[in-house]
Amino acid sequence: MDLINGLHTFLRVVETGSFSAVARETNASQSAVTRQVAQLEEHFGVRLLHRTTRKLSLTDEGQDLVVRARHLLEEAEDLEDTFGKDGGSPTGLVRVGVPVGAALLLVPDFAALLNKHPGLAVELVISEVSDDMVAERLDVALRFGQPSDTSLVSRALATVGSTAVAAPAYLERHGAPEHPSDLLDHACIIQDTGPDSTHWAFSGPDGAVEVEVTGSFRSNNSLVVRQAALAGHGIALLSDPLTFSEVRAGRLYRLLPNYVARRRPSFVVYPSRRHLAQRTRLVIDFLIEEFRELDSRMRDRREWGDNDATWLV
Structure with missing residues (x-):
């Protein structure tokens, strides 16, 4: 059998917990993937997986093989990169x-x-x-x-900053906040990242300022939040890399220039x-x-x- 390919298939079955998922990844039939793992068990003379109708679990021998197989495949990849057909060029x-x-x-x-x-x-x-x-x-x-x-x-x-931004259309209707506390009177677009999503923290001339904002639009995807800001739905607090090109083009405006939102490493x-x-x-x-x-x-x-x-x- 092709031991390297068999070990790779076995690891992917373990990582995904599914023969069918690996079959989809490799454009193979589920029976072909199952057969590869069975051949690996026959090759080593041990059972590697306990199979039930609901889930797969590793045997002790299977757990040991996972560790050894990962190391072996990493070494094989390193050898291929170093001595492969492209003479050391990364492929x-x-x-x-x-x-x-x-x-x-x-x-x-x-x-x-x-x-x-x-x-x-x-x-x-x-x-x-x-x-x-x-x-x-x-x-x-x-x-x-x-x-x-x-x-x-x-x-x-590095550390990554965030900035409160809004589209010209929103600012022309509602004006721009002068102080973080003014955000309480604005529609804020929430990026849902957890329990503290509505807790916006800034630092400025008067020290640390924390505001609990509200808004009728939220999403767990920052790109959707940015699109909502561009559409004029309200003020969004977004990472600088996400708003950089939009600010340069004048599609969004940076707010609260004297206040800096909390930076993240x-x-x-x-x-x-x-x-x-x-x-x-x-x-x-x-x-x-x-x-x-x-x-x-x-x-x-x-x-x-x-x-x-x-x-x-």
């Missing part, structure tokens, strides 16, 4: 988990990376929250806030591995360089142009 697919705001700014820069390395492929998996990297098959991810999974390697990038995270594939290392280095450059641009007021709403105050 293959790297799956990157990234928030939508950062993705929109990074996409143009990926063109230069891919042109320089024609054997490399990148898939952006858009995610606003910290998901299970193993289940999502992510090689690397950008995350805002301190990662909670201590099994991951985390490299700090950003990290590039990836599974803790003794050997990272060359293509993954390349993408990690690219993300670090690009994201830090983006953060520098976000901090430079000249990059934003003159589109704040002080003229409406």
Whole structure:
């Protein structure tokens, strides 16, 4: 049997918890996937999975093989990258988990990376929250806030700011707030990220200011929240990468210029591995360089142009 392919199939069955899910991934029949795992059990002479009509569970031998197989497949990928047919040039697919705001700014820069390395492929998996990297098959991810999974390697990038913004149409009807407390009299668009979604915190000349905002429109997707702001539904508090191009174009205006919303640290995270594939290392280095450059641009007021709403105050 093809041991490497069999081990890869077995790991994906474990990670997804489903033979049918792996069959869909690989465009194979479910019986073919089941047969691969059965051949692996026959090869080693042990049962790897307990199968019921509702779920799969690992045997002790299966749990041990998961650890060993992951290490073996990582080594195989490293060998392929180092001694493969392209003579050390990085090849293959790297799956990157990234928030939508950062993705929109990074996409143009990926063109230069891919042109320089024609054997490399990148898939952006858009995610606003910290998901299970193993289940999502992510090689690397950008995350805002301190990662909670201590099994991951985390490299700090920068802190990311947020700004209250609104469209000209809304501001012409309702005016612009002078102080964060004025937000209580405005329609606010809520990005639903948890219990504190309506709790907006700022710092300014009078110190820390916290406001419990209200609004009739909310979404758990930041891109939808931005679209609602562009449509004039109200004031939104969004990350700077997500609003940068809209502010520069005059489609949104930055509010409360004397107050800064709470900044969040950003990290590039990836599974803790003794050997990272060359293509993954390349993408990690690219993300670090690009994201830090983006953060520098976000901090430079000249990059934003003159589109704040002080003229409406």
